[in-house]
Amino acid sequence: xxxxxxxxxxxxxxxxxxxxxxxxxxxxxxxxxxxxxxxxxxxxxxxxxxxxxxxxxxxxxxxxxxxxxxxxxxxxxxxxxxxxxxxxxxxxxxxxxxxxxxxxxxxxxxxxxxxxxxxxxxxxxxxxxxxxxxxxxxxxxxxxxxxxxxxxxxxxxxxxxxxxxxxxxxxxxxxxxx
Numbered sequence: 001x002x003x004x005x006x007x008x009x010x011x012x013x014x015x016x017x018x019x020x021x022x023x024x025x026x027x028x029x030x031x032x033x034x035x036x037x038x039x040x041x042x043x044x045x046x047x048x049x050x051x052x053x054x055x056x057x058x059x060x061x062x063x064x065x066x067x068x069x070x071x072x073x074x075x076x077x078x079x080x081x082x083x084x085x086x087x088x089x090x091x092x093x094x095x096x097x098x099x100x101x102x103x104x105x106x107x108x109x110x111x112x113x114x115x116x117x118x119x120x121x122x123x124x125x126x127x128x129x130x131x132x133x134x135x136x137x138x139x140x141x142x143x144x145x146x147x148x149x150x151x152x153x154x155x156x157x158x159x160x161x162x163x164x165x166x167x168x169x170x171x172x173x174x175x176x177x178x
Contacts, residue, residue: 020121023148027052027139028119032087032109035095040085040107042143049082049169050139051161053152054122054132058090058098058108062134062154069158071104077158080165081141088132089114089123138165140172 021028027050031041042050053070055063070077070084077084084106088095095108109116114130117123122135136157138147146168149157 021119021137021145021148023145025145027137027143027145028116030109030111030116030119032111032116033092034107034109035092035099037092038107040109042139045083045085045139046143047141049080049141049146049165051077051082051084051136051165052087052120052139053084053134053136053157054087054117054120055134056131057088058094059101063088064098064102066134066152066154066157067098067104067108068102069154070106071102073158073162074105076162077165080162080169082165085109087111087116089117089130136161138168140168146172 027042029042031039034040051070053066055066057063067086070086074084086106086108088108089111091112092110095110098104099108111117111132114123114125114132117132120135120137122133124131124133134152134154136149136152137145138161140146147164149160
């Protein structure tokens with residue numbers, strides 16, 4: 001990857017990176033439109049766990065696999081007092097088509113300028129083209145990052161998230177006295 005960054009720099013191109021947030025830090029806040037054009041803010045989910053997953057593009061093979069895996073696990077995830085939120089740089093209309101086509105029962109957030117992806121260290125750009133990297137975050141009910149996934153396997157991710165949520169919730173209750 002360093003070789004690619006050097007090559008891109010030769011041509012005046014680069015990756016759009018910000019300081020990556022760390023486990024235990026306050027999750028960067030946001031207000032974004034979803035596929036129904038409602039505004040969703042991270043603060044709206046305070047008191048609940050949040051799975052915030054960034055993905056490159058609506059209706060592409062890996063992104064569809066990942067979204068459908070979360071869809072198929074939504075009952076088990078909801079039983080863990082957890083909200084799933086998908087984020088990409090696609091617009092709300094694209095998200096609406098994607099959500100309808102695959103019956104996705106959770107918000108897909110439109111980060112058109114990539115500012116939220118950048119805040120989470122998940123934005124990649126090649127010249128004018130920007131995409132969100134396939135990164136995910138679990139945010140605890142206090143709004144702190146509890147888990148970060150920088151290497152996501154779309155086929156296994158929802159199962160991995162469920163397993164981690166169970167362990168994180170058990171530890172969080174013990175440590176926070178909730």
